[in-house]
Structure formats: C-alpha cells, structure tokens
Amino acid sequence: MHGLGDVGFFDRIAPLYDRAMPPADGDALAAGLRHATRPIDRLLDIGGGTGRAAAALAGPEITVVDASLGMASRARTHRRQEAVAGDAGRLPVRDGSVDAAVIVDAFHHLPDQAAALDEAARVIAPGGALVIREFDPTHPLGRALVAAEHAIGMGSRFRSPADLAAALADCGFDPRIVDRGFGYTVVGVRE
Numbered sequence: 001m002h003g004l005g006d007v008g009f010f011d012r013i014a015p016l017y018d019r020a021m022p023p024a025d026g027d028a029l030a031a032g033l034r035h036a037t038r039p040i041d042r043l044l045d046i047g048g049g050t051g052r053a054a055a056a057l058a059g060p061e062i063t064v065v066d067a068s069l070g071m072a073s074r075a076r077t078h079r080r081q082e083a084v085a086g087d088a089g090r091l092p093v094r095d096g097s098v099d100a101a102v103i104v105d106a107f108h109h110l111p112d113q114a115a116a117l118d119e120a121a122r123v124i125a126p127g128g129a130l131v132i133r134e135f136d137p138t139h140p141l142g143r144a145l146v147a148a149e150h151a152i153g154m155g156s157r158f159r160s161p162a163d164l165a166a167a168l169a170d171c172g173f174d175p176r177i178v179d180r181g182f183g184y185t186v187v188g189v190r191e
Contacts, residue, residue, distance in 0.1 A: 023055070044123065045063065093123045098128065173189060175187065
C-alpha cells in the first residue's frame with residue numbers, strides 16, 4: 001500500500017526490512033482496537049508490508065494487504081501471514097467484511113490517502129475500528145523524518161493527528177486521538 005513511487009524501494013528492501021525496523025507497538029494497536037464496539041474476528045493490515053503489525057497482534061484472523069509484491073511475499077514466507085498484493089485505494093475485500101483494519105507507519109506512503117480512507121470505511125463493518133499509527137510532522141523528530149524521506153526521493157505526505165482525525169470524520173468514522181508524540185495513534189470507529 002505504499003505510494004507508486006515508493007513501491008520499488010520497498011520491493012528492493014523487503015528481504016532486509018525486518019532487520020532494520022523495530023517491532024510494531026502491539027500495545028498501542030490493541031489500545032486502539034479496544035475502541036471498536038463489535039468483536040474483532042477479521043482484521044486487515046493495510047500497507048502491512050512484511051506483516052510487522054500483524055505479528056504484534058493476537059486473536060483475530062489477519063490479512064496483510066500491500067502494493068509491494070516483495071513485502072507481501074515476505075509476509076507470507078517469513079512471517080507465515082496471509083498476505084495479498086493490493087492497493088489501499090481499491091482493497092480486494094467485500095463491503096463490510098472485516099471488523100477492523102490497521103495502517104502502521106505506512107499512511108504517509110499512500111498515494112491517494114482519501115481513497116484509502118474511503119475504502120477502509122467501505123470494508124469495515126459498523127462498529128469496527130480503523131487504527132492508524134503514524135509519525136507527527138510537527139514533532140521535531142517528525143520534521144527530521146519528513147526531510148529524510150524526501151531526501152531519498154519518497155513521495156511521503158505526513159499529516160498531523162488533528163488533520164488525520166478530521167479526514168477520518170469526513171469518511172464516516174468517529175475519530176479519537178489515542179496518543180501523541182513522534183509516533184501517534186488515531187482511531188476511527190465506523191458509524
């Protein structure tokens with residue numbers, strides 16, 4: 001689910017990605033998922049790459065969806081996760097067929113963020129939750145990350161917690177900012 005310009009980069013680094021990236025914050029994801037008002041049996045890890053976020057969660061049936069074939073393949077072979085290649089703006093999932101979705105450290109790579117939020121709203125059943133972990137571009141470390149990603153040619157578009165919460169509300173979610181800092185969590189509950 002990375003931006004088209006970023007997909008090639010992630011295809012190339014897929015074999016090394018898990019060595020370079022720390023584990024996803026399972027506690028933050030679980031705290032976000034607790035906002036759902038329905039049981040979470042089926043979850044999508046959108047832009048899930050190698051399944052790093054899926055590996056931090058326990059309980060639901062999880063499917064990783066990523067535009068990078070290399071990353072999705074790595075999720076299947078290395079982490080033994082169910083994974084499919086797909087675009088966040090056109091998820092390969094039926095309407096209302098999942099109870100929740102997560103987007104971890106990937107939303108800023110999505111080329112059409114509005115389409116990705118619309119698609120999440122389409123596939124998440126009422127009462128389900130969309131949990132987004134992102135980096136705050138207004139935080140000092142966030143400003144450094146923005147500069148670094150742009151310096152290596154990524155098309156990253158970072159959003160502040162308030163801006164992302166407003167975008168979730170525009171797509172029919174009841175948004176909540178769960179935590180703040182360099183890394184932050186915003187949750188939208190599907191109305």
